[in-house]
Amino acid sequence: MKEIADIIKAYEKARKEGKKTALATVVKVEGSSYRRPGARMLITEDGILTGAISGGCLEGDALRKALSAIHQQENKLVTYDSMDEDDAKFGVQLGCNGIVYILFEPIFDDSAANPIAILSALQGKRENAALAVLFSLAGKNQIGTNALLRMNDQYTSGENNLLPLFSNDLQKVLETKKSAFLDYSINEEPVNAFLEFISPPVSLIIAGAGNDAQPLANFADLLGWNVIIADGRQTHANSQRFPNANQILVTKPEQLLPQLEIDENTAFVLMTHNYNYDLALLDLLLPTNAPYIGTLGPKKKLIRMLDELNLNTEGNQSRVHGPIGLDIGAETAEEIAISIVTEIKAVLSGASAGQLKKKDAPIHVHESEIN
Template sequence: MKEIADIIKAHAQARKDGKKTALATVVKVEGSSYRRPGARMLITEDGVLTGAISGGCLEGDALRKALTAIHQQENKLVTYDSMDEDDAKFGVQLGCNGIVYILFEPIFNNRQANPISILTELESKRENAALAVLFSLEGQKQIGTHSLHTRHGQFRHNENGHFPSLSGDLQQVLTERKSTFLDYKVDQELITAFLEFISPPIALIIAGAGNDAQPLANIADVLGWNVTIADGRPTHATSQRFPKANQILVTKPGQLLSQITIDDHTAFVLMTHNYNYDLELLHLLLSTNAPYIGSLGPKKKLVRMLDELNQNTTENQSRVHGPVGLDIGAETAEEIAISIVAEIKAVLSGASAGRLKEKTAPIHVYENKNN
């Protein structure tokens, strides 16, 4: 979501400056590549790039293709094949062995449902969404960023094409929480739909405004997470100490939960270094549906807190991550922050947090349900 937010901001500036733009989206990958379907990049007519569609090797040629799309005022699908001699220079630099399909869409600001307006609607709502991008691998009908679906039923259509079953297919993606591909027939032409599941950014609530909370807040901001700092000390919980935080609350534990919203993407880290504060907040959190609760400090501290709360069950010991973070040999506050962020991402993504070199299956798998 951070990439999308950056693209929206860059487009707003380009529009203010009177510059034409195009959106490049990785819509399909065969084999391996640095970026996967759903990677996006905004290109302005004077060559400013926001986002990324590769490790850097495709961006130069993508600029030329985007300018062509802007000049011709039509969507274009471009194929980069690292196994093709003409495209070998891209593949060698990328270090991959695959085919990447990138869709270029010039942005028409006078059209209500252009790709940027659809992405803007997506970014404005903190909820899971399914986004449809339609393209043709063999024909000329490059429809592009087409529609958005959320659990509230918002559904926006691009003016090109009509797909009566698409709403139900997007709902299925929402239900399964998994991106996929589907094929449709339109006027005897095969149209492929990349149906992308997109979840909102993680909301990280850091209980504690000490010095060790600062790198955690900064790293989370780099990732595009929504950061809240909560502490009872007005001298510590300040915008000067946490300039990147989205929200700073000087509050007692009993008042904290009424000031925030907990959803499937909310993580709490208890690191106030105030035992009673952490204890009271932990007591409140155990009765919520918060998907991640982390406690800084040794395991004996967590066991003691659970004992005092009369909630030292196997379930709670498993649910609360204490000591918080992954074992990466962290010593400094910055290293500990990295280990905490990595564990939160793994838990909320349902990932194993193991080494990728030991993974036998592909890192990313997208299913084509028509096959």
Template sequence: MKEIQDIVEAFTRHTAEGKQTALATVVHVEGSSYRRPGARMLVSEDGLLTGAISGGCLEGDALRKARLAMSEGKPALVKYDTMDDDDAKLGVGLGCNGIIHILIEPINLSLPNHPLALLQKVVSQREVALVVTLFSLHDRKGPQPGTCYLNQSGEEVITPALPGFFLPLLKPDIQETRHNLVSSTKSYKQDQNKFTAFLEVIQPAPVLVICGAGNDVLPLVNMAGLLGWATVVVDGRANYATQERFPNAQQVLVAKPEQVLSQVRVDQNTIFLLFTHNYNYDLAMLRLLLPLPLPYVGVLGPKKKMERMLDELQEEGLTLTESQLSKVFGPVGLDLGAETSEEIALSVLAEIKAVLARRNAGFLRDKQESIHAQSGAPAVHPITSCPA
């Protein structure tokens, strides 16, 4: 989500300065590549790049092709075949072993629902979004509809670029994708028309609600900002919980545990961290958080503290289900050998990322399958055919 946020912000600046722009999107990958479908990069007419479609190898060539697309005023599908030994002649030298298809869409501001307008809608709401990008692998020189559909908050945005006769074919896959919240790639054929659709699920960025305003929370807030994650800092001490101490936090609250939830919006992407160094405050917050459908609750402190808290809650008569316990991480963080506040922040944020991505946070060198092989996380399915 941070990449999309950065692209939207850059687009706003470029538009205010009267610059023409184009959006480059990785729409399909065969084999391995540095970035996967959904990676985006905004290109301005004067060569400024925001986002990335590779590790820096494709950007130069994509910039030239983006300028050409801007001058011609129509989308272009570009193919990079890194399985070809002659790939080095292109000057990209990816070191990967795959075929990357990148769709370049010049932004026409006269169209109300151009690709960046759709992305602006995506970032403006904290709701899951489904974006459909339509392209033709069969006829690379033919029409490339591009980013042409958005489904968010129960509303649909359908652009004129989406061929009307394809919408009925897309509808079942749109419904399935919305239900499963798993990105997919599908191919469609009707008469002589062949298109491939990348149905992309875009989740809102996580929000970290950090209970505790000590000095050890400062690096957590700052590092979360680098990831594009919003932060809310809460503490019962007015001299600690101040905006001056946490200028990078989106919200700073002085509140008792029972006052927190009424002042914070909680959804499926809200993370809670209990860092108050106050046992009773943490216990009161944990009591309130356990019944909520949260993906992660992190508790700072030793395992004995965590065990004591859970024992006390059970003694109160609170029934702790396996589902509730599975989202509680205490002691919080990955075992990185962290000692300093900055290292602990790195450990905690890395664990949160692993949990949200449903990964085990092991060493990549020990991974038997490819890096991007899925472990229950949102996946890109192989292309399947839809009969005419």
């Protein structure tokens, strides 16, 4: 979501400056690639790039393809084949053993349903969404970013509303929370679809506004997470100390939860250094469905808190991450912040947090495993 948010911001700036733009989207990958389907990049006519579709090897050629799409005012699908020994003909030297399909869409500012407008609808609500991007591997019918579906609403391209064709499949993507690659036929021509599941950004509630909370808030903001600071001290919880926070709440524990929306992407970190504040907040959090709760400090502190709450069960000890963070040898506040952020990311993603070199399976899920 951060990449999409950055692209929307860059597009608004380019539009105000009267610059033409194009959106590049990785719609399909075969084999190995630095970025997976759903990676996006905005290109302006003067060569400014926002986002990324590779590790840097495709961006130069992508600029040329984007300018061609802008000039010809039509969507274009470009294939980069790094399995071809003569991949130097692209002038990109991919260095990966895979084929990458990238769709280039010129953005027409006068269209209310251009790709950026559809992506912008993602930011309207904090809800899961399914996004449809239509292209053709065999023909010239490169329809592009076409529809966005949420549980209770939808947003489609008014110029070419094809939602009935794939609405059931898009609904399935929303329900299963898994992206899909499917094939359709429009006017007897084959059309491929990348139906992408997109969840809202992580919402990180940091209970505590001490100095050690500042790098944690900064790292989370860098990842595009929604950062909320909560503390009972107005001298600590303020915008001067946390300029990048999305929200700052000076409040008591019992007044905090009614002001928050807790969903499957919400993480709480208890680091007030005030035992009673953390204790009261933990008592309120345990009955909720918050998927991540972490407490700063030693294991014995967490056990003591659970004992005082008469909630010291194996399930609660397993659910609450205390001590918080991954074991990376962290000492400084910045290092501790990194260990906390990486643990939250791993837990919410269902990842092992182990070393990639020890992973037998591919780093990314293969497309054949998505459907």
